[in-house]
Amino acid sequence: MKKLINSTADVLSESLAGFAAAHAEIVALGDEGKFVRRRNLKRGKTALISGGGSGHEPLHAGFVGRGMLDAACPGQVFTSPTPDQMLAAAEAVDTGGGVLYIVKNYEGDVMNFAMAAEMASGKVATVITDDDVAVETSTYSTGRRGVAGTLIVERMLGAAAEKGADLDALQALGKRVNGQTRSMGVALTSCTVPAAGKPTFTLGEDEMEMGVGIHGEPGRRRVKLAAADAIAEEMMTAILGDLNLKAGSEVLLLANGFGGTPAMELYLMYNSARRILDGRGLKTARSLVGSYVTSLEMAGCSLTVSVLDGELPELWDAPLHTAALRWGA
Amino acid sequence: MKKLINSTADVLSESLAGFAAAHAEIVALGDEGKFVRRRNLKRGKTALISGGGSGHEPLHAGFVGRGMLDAACPGQVFTSPTPDQMLAAAEAVDTGGGVLYIVKNYEGDVMNFAMAAEMASGKVATVITDDDVAVETSTYSTGRRGVAGTLIVERMLGAAAEKGADLDALQALGKRVNGQTRSMGVALTSCTVPAAGKPTFTLGEDEMEMGVGIHGEPGRRRVKLAAADAIAEEMMTAILGDLNLKAGSEVLLLANGFGGTPAMELYLMYNSARRILDGRGLKTARSLVGSYVTSLEMAGCSLTVSVLDGELPELWDAPLHTAALRWGA
Numbered sequence: 001m002k003k004l005i006n007s008t009a010d011v012l013s014e015s016l017a018g019f020a021a022a023h024a025e026i027v028a029l030g031d032e033g034k035f036v037r038r039r040n041l042k043r044g045k046t047a048l049i050s051g052g053g054s055g056h057e058p059l060h061a062g063f064v065g066r067g068m069l070d071a072a073c074p075g076q077v078f079t080s081p082t083p084d085q086m087l088a089a090a091e092a093v094d095t096g097g098g099v100l101y102i103v104k105n106y107e108g109d110v111m112n113f114a115m116a117a118e119m120a121s122g123k124v125a126t127v128i129t130d131d132d133v134a135v136e137t138s139t140y141s142t143g144r145r146g147v148a149g150t151l152i153v154e155r156m157l158g159a160a161a162e163k164g165a166d167l168d169a170l171q172a173l174g175k176r177v178n179g180q181t182r183s184m185g186v187a188l189t190s191c192t193v194p195a196a197g198k199p200t201f202t203l204g205e206d207e208m209e210m211g212v213g214i215h216g217e218p219g220r221r222r223v224k225l226a227a228a229d230a231i232a233e234e235m236m237t238a239i240l241g242d243l244n245l246k247a248g249s250e251v252l253l254l255a256n257g258f259g260g261t262p263a264m265e266l267y268l269m270y271n272s273a274r275r276i277l278d279g280r281g282l283k284t285a286r287s288l289v290g291s292y293v294t295s296l297e298m299a300g301c302s303l304t305v306s307v308l309d310g311e312l313p314e315l316w317d318a319p320l321h322t323a324a325l326r327w328g329a
Numbered sequence: 330m331k332k333l334i335n336s337t338a339d340v341l342s343e344s345l346a347g348f349a350a351a352h353a354e355i356v357a358l359g360d361e362g363k364f365v366r367r368r369n370l371k372r373g374k375t376a377l378i379s380g381g382g383s384g385h386e387p388l389h390a391g392f393v394g395r396g397m398l399d400a401a402c403p404g405q406v407f408t409s410p411t412p413d414q415m416l417a418a419a420e421a422v423d424t425g426g427g428v429l430y431i432v433k434n435y436e437g438d439v440m441n442f443a444m445a446a447e448m449a450s451g452k453v454a455t456v457i458t459d460d461d462v463a464v465e466t467s468t469y470s471t472g473r474r475g476v477a478g479t480l481i482v483e484r485m486l487g488a489a490a491e492k493g494a495d496l497d498a499l500q501a502l503g504k505r506v507n508g509q510t511r512s513m514g515v516a517l518t519s520c521t522v523p524a525a526g527k528p529t530f531t532l533g534e535d536e537m538e539m540g541v542g543i544h545g546e547p548g549r550r551r552v553k554l555a556a557a558d559a560i561a562e563e564m565m566t567a568i569l570g571d572l573n574l575k576a577g578s579e580v581l582l583l584a585n586g587f588g589g590t591p592a593m594e595l596y597l598m599y600n601s602a603r604r605i606l607d608g609r610g611l612k613t614a615r616s617l618v619g620s621y622v623t624s625l626e627m628a629g630c631s632l633t634v635s636v637l638d639g640e641l642p643e644l645w646d647a648p649l650h651t652a653a654l655r656w657g658a
Contacts, residue, residue, distance in 0.1 A: 003517075006557050021603055208331075264406075268340065270347040270351055291592075
């Protein structure tokens, strides 16, 4: 295993320490690293909290800040955080508007966030994301997996919360955005979890995993490496088949790297995907290209399409100031 | 070779097409991809142009926009752009204030930018960056290589140009910033140039290349993989030995990924490097952590320290709006 680490036991704490130091104007560590919180809270705003296993950075801690999350609870790599982390985060950032948990659909995360919600003294609601169209059930999830579309939910809710939306309205908006967001991924290589010390899976020199999960879970099928256009075609066909949009619809297109993918390839995949949208008469009204929801150093990418109707373009564009995404602020 | 591409011949053009489409509010392609230019020029401002081989994205095209570059000339992967690209870019973005070329110290780039400067009809000056302390001469360079510190030069000059600095002042500032900026890198794996189809070099399962260049050029020595703290110590000792700073000095610390490095590891390396600065009584006044000057999918990172004296913190913080770096705008 080749990693820039000191010991597998200290990867998370040392990485979090670096993250908090590098972005001290935006975030602070709470309870010795149980959670990452927004440094300056907005009184009375509904608090948004997410979390999950580490190894997907910048998700979620990189999205803590004005216009997105109020706190993120990092578990060990690919391992759910614990209910006490979520409770501690809620206590720290709930300024009277209640707390909305945004949870990717994995059994451990869903169970632990549900326990935290039950134990909470304040008002709590939950939105579960399940945007991955690749498979209907998977290694760690009953039902579809929550993947890169989660960042779109977090961003839209963050903007709405900043404008004063209450807990019920945010939960409804979260369900709506998740319901019109679809993703699919492909892996060219595996990743290696530090504590495991060896690759999660193996692929032949000419193979790829079509529909891979962000923990290296199996996808739809293992196939021969194909051209970027053919890969994009398969992913976009699955995504658009599920969304069933009318021509003229406006969408956000996210080309997301898994951690080991050069920017050149991501922009090339974005180009392929966008041409497919063009060909179907869909308007790419907003775009995001980069490694935002990763699987450690996995090579590969996901494509996400999210429908931008109603107030959503305005929410997407609203001022945002986090470590990983920043505009208008 | 596992890459998300259609053909090795089209990697650059398709990637540029995606980049320009994704960031159409900031950039436009000039002359069918000869250069990437800022969409809205500021009349009379000295124009800043950089460029070099592709494969280092987001450098340089990702830094085109308000507060940084006016144009970037992309060569094929790890291959210098040609003088006609630079001339075309200069003609397109020189609005009367002359043109400053910012050039990484590689023989091909230096020669081609010099030819372009000679052929120019307008006023042209050049700043060469050579921040890599690893080796004094290398495969493609006479003298030190220009690496991640280049983005700091580009950003400081971009901010100064925006404030009205003229060509001479910008050239002097560029030399000053480059002269107080030092970097060093380490590779855990090689990268694969698409047209070559195989890794540029090979490392054993327990080896790393200490002092690697951003094209995979050899560094100081090939050694056993070490702990992050030990790696940071060697790099920072080389960097700080060369800078020779007084205790209390304020610096910018950049932990830069080479393309295949997870964010967790980058923040961990940042943490190690920052503790070393702390230990020497140096103040980390600004920070940047991410994969900004890459070598395709190489795993590894570089550390850069740049002295922030005088007006430099203010220039660093000034409004910036590019595809890869954005704040205050």
